[in-house]
Amino acid sequence: xxxxxxxxxxxxxxxxxxxxxxxxxxxxxxxxxxxxxxxxxxxxxxxxxxxxxxxxxxxxxxxxxxxxxxxxxxxxxxxxxxxxxxxxxxxxxxxxxxxxxxxxxxxxxxx
Amino acid sequence: xxxxxxxxxxxxxxxxxxxxxxxxxxxxxxxxxxxxxxxxxxxxxxxxxxxxxxxxxxxxxxxxxxxxxxxxxxxxxxxxxxxxxxxxxxxxxxxxxxxxxxxxxxxxx
Numbered sequence: 001x002x003x004x005x006x007x008x009x010x011x012x013x014x015x016x017x018x019x020x021x022x023x024x025x026x027x028x029x030x031x032x033x034x035x036x037x038x039x040x041x042x043x044x045x046x047x048x049x050x051x052x053x054x055x056x057x058x059x060x061x062x063x064x065x066x067x068x069x070x071x072x073x074x075x076x077x078x079x080x081x082x083x084x085x086x087x088x089x090x091x092x093x094x095x096x097x098x099x100x101x102x103x104x105x106x107x108x109x110x111x
Numbered sequence: 112x113x114x115x116x117x118x119x120x121x122x123x124x125x126x127x128x129x130x131x132x133x134x135x136x137x138x139x140x141x142x143x144x145x146x147x148x149x150x151x152x153x154x155x156x157x158x159x160x161x162x163x164x165x166x167x168x169x170x171x172x173x174x175x176x177x178x179x180x181x182x183x184x185x186x187x188x189x190x191x192x193x194x195x196x197x198x199x200x201x202x203x204x205x206x207x208x209x210x211x212x213x214x215x216x217x218x219x220x
Contacts, residue, residue, distance in 0.1 A: 044210040099159035
C-alpha cells in the first residue's frame with residue numbers, strides 16, 4: 001500500500017535561517033506531488049506541485065522554493081526564513097486524476 | 112481561477128444531531144474530495160466524489176456537478192466528528208487541487 005512520510009513534525013527556526021522540509025512517498029511510481037501551507041485557522045493554500053522529476057510549478061510568489069530530485073521525493077526549501085513563513089506545511093500525492101492523500105504535516109514556527 | 116465556497120463557516124452541534132455542509136464551486140470540475148482535519152492537523156480522506164452519492168457509515172456525500180455543488184451529511188454526530196471539514200476540487204485538464212476555506216464543526220457532549 002502507498003504511504004507518505006513527511007518530516008520533521010515540528011520545527012522552530014530563527015528568522016533568516018534556511019529551511020528544508022522533506023516528503024517521500026512509498027508504494028507508487030510517478031505520483032503528482034504537492035506542497036500546501038495552512039495558516040492558523042485558515043484553509044490550505046497550494047504552494048507548489050510537480051508532475052515529474054525536475055518539474056516544479058509554483059502557484060504563489062514567495063520566499064520558498066521546491067525541488068523534486070527523485071520520483072518520490074519532494075523538498076520544500078528557503079534560503080532565509082521570514083516570520084510570515086510560519087504555518088503548517090502539508091505534502092500530498094496522487095496518481096493521475098484520482099484522490100489526493102496527505103502527509104501528517106510540519107508545524108513551522110519562525111521566531 | 113476557480114472559486115470554492117463552503118458553508119457554514121462554523122457549526123456547533125449537540126451530540127446526536129444531524130448536519131449538512133455545503134460546497135459550491137464556480138466552474139466545472141474533474142474531481143471533488145471531502146476531508147476531515149482532526150485536532151492534530153491530519154487530513155483524513157472522507158469521500159472522493161466528482162459526481163453522484165456515496166455513503167460511509169454515518170457520513171454521506173452528494174455531488175451535483177451540473178449545478179456545481181456538493182453536500183456532506185453527518186448523521187448522529189459524535190464528539191469525535193469535531194474538526195474542520197474541507198472540500199477540494201480540481202478543474203478539468205489540470206493537476207491542481209484547490210481547497211475551500213472549510214467548515215469548523217464542534218460537537219458538544
